[in-house]
Amino acid sequence: MAEDHKHKGSGVRFRYTPRDTRRALFGCITIFLLGAGITALTVWLVYRPQKPRFAIVSVAVFNLSNTSPPPFLSTTMQFSIITTNPNKRVSIFYNHLSVSVLYHNQMITQPVTMPPLFQKQHSTIQLAPILGGGGAVPVSPEVCYGLGMEEAYGTVGLRLVVLGKLRWKAGAITTGHYGIYVTCDVLLRLSKGFGGQVPFIASPVCDVDV
CATH class of the missing domain: 2.60.40 (Immunoglobulin-like)
Structure with a gap:
């Protein structure tokens, strides 16, 4: 009976689908935007600009x-x-x-x-x-x-x-x-x-x- 997974030595090869790549990219973008937002909010709270x-x-x-x-x-x-x-x-x-x-x-x-x-x-x-x-x-x-x-x-x-x-x-x-x-x-x-x-x-x- 043929095996579903191919083995090389003791390692197992996993195949990444385009969907997994998109998820990883989306996660990186989300983390970046969240960090940028927190930085901007921190600067805003520190400087607290007053209107002219x-x-x-x-x-x-x-x-x-x-x-x-x-x-x-x-x-x-x-x-x-x-x-x-x-x-x-x-x-x-x-x-x-x-x-x-x-x-x-x-x-x-x-x-x-x-x-x-x-x-x-x-x-x-x-x-x-x-x-x-x-x-x-x-x-x-x-x-x-x-x-x-x-x-x-x-x-x-x-x-x-x-x-x-x-x-x-x-x-x-x-x-x-x-x-x-x-x-x-x-x-x-x-x-x-x-x-x-x-x-x-x-x-x-x-x-x-x-």
Whole structure:
């Protein structure tokens, strides 16, 4: 009777099927991913990155007026923005940042795209985007009326919005992209014949959501 297994000396030859090879490969990949995940989690817990802080230090208004025929708004202004990285061990990459100005939750300037930024640990960067100036923006009649009334009183409230993506960098590890949404409420005092930097009525307040 023929034997089912062939023997060579005292050893036994085992045949590995493609299924066994796939299982071994899958096991190696799983162990690698698990180890990488544990390493990333450990680094995250050790470094604990804090979200950046934003502040508006000055605003210059060169034009803020209704055009004829309404409802169109012509605007030219410049915001001086300070962004601070409070982390001592983590750097930040910013991508696809866009800045715009809203009045009563309606956009009154077209979004301006900022170049990519790299912010070192525990540092500050100043941005000074010029908004508007590229033609009139269509707005609702309520916005035209409201801005006209506030300008007549000499007090105008605006909201600066910054949208984009960021990545954290700790040593050799860089995270994936996270969305960043910044809103800064600004209350300005406008006098007749304004054409440059205008004073704040109250300190601007910026909220950062990552």
